[in-house]
Amino acid sequence: DAGITQSPRHKVTETGTPVTLRCHQTENHRYMYWYRQDPGHGLRLIHYSYGVKDTDKGEVSDGYSVSRSKTEDFLLTLESATSSQTSVYFCATQGGGARENQPQHFGDGTRLSIL
């Protein structure tokens, strides 16, 4: 949807290792978002970007950092992965224009397991 590619799609890693997830979009959308989805919590915003090099924190940003060096790519980094960060991670994008008319579109997700 909306030309959003997340990589990797699945990853298993060990506690304490750094992990980087990539979101690539081909729609030239201004806004990009990283969410995590856990049972009982729904989708929670980790970080988002409103332009190249412009990012801000969401509600669950501790332990995560992001970077956006070009419009099409938004990277999410877990500096030192913990088991509590085991989750499904979704990237979303949103175009510019009047906010009420702009939905977010989601990538296929990354299933991350931290042992």
Add this chain to the structure above:
Amino acid sequence: QKEVEQNSGPLSVPEGAIASLNCTYSDRGSQSFFWYRQYSGKSPELIMFIYSNGDKEDGRFTAQLNKASQYVSLLIRDSQPSDSATYLCAARGYNTDKLIFGTGTRLQVFP
């Protein structure tokens, strides 16, 4: 804490019936509302959105918004087994590009 509340379900309806999914929100300044469908193991996909009071129809789907009651609903007419999924409601607050999601309602349509 701005919240979007949904009954987790499951909501079970027979094939061909109308399914009614409900959502309430706490931020009175919320401007627009979005309904997503999520099949198990898949990503959320947009069904429709609404930002004016009243009804908005798109095929078998109708979104209803009542800002005075802080209530949004999604009606699915002629429900099919393929509509069985979790439905997520999301709200966008005033002057923000962030969405607040509910935890979703699981819908089961049985033949």
